Amino acid sequence: MPFFLEGEPYHYSSSITGLFGLIGVASAAGAPFIGRLADRIAPKKIVGILLVLTLIAYGFFGLPDLQFGA
Secondary structure, eight states, X not given: OHHHHHSTTTOOOHHHHHHHHHHHHHHHHHHHHHHHHHHHSOHHHHHHHHXXXXXXXXXXXXXXXXXXXX
């Protein structure tokens, strides 16, 4: 994957490519926790909670644009 991200058409630097790896590590580390949670809570409720967390994360990604007027 790093070669794909650093080549055509993306041309990401190695630091950006490394951040993709960190996202993968965080996902792998969180999988056991979410798996145990799925055994105790209804799947629809878990999907709803994670959907809300995802929307909150997207909100945080948009904050710099609003703050600096970009």
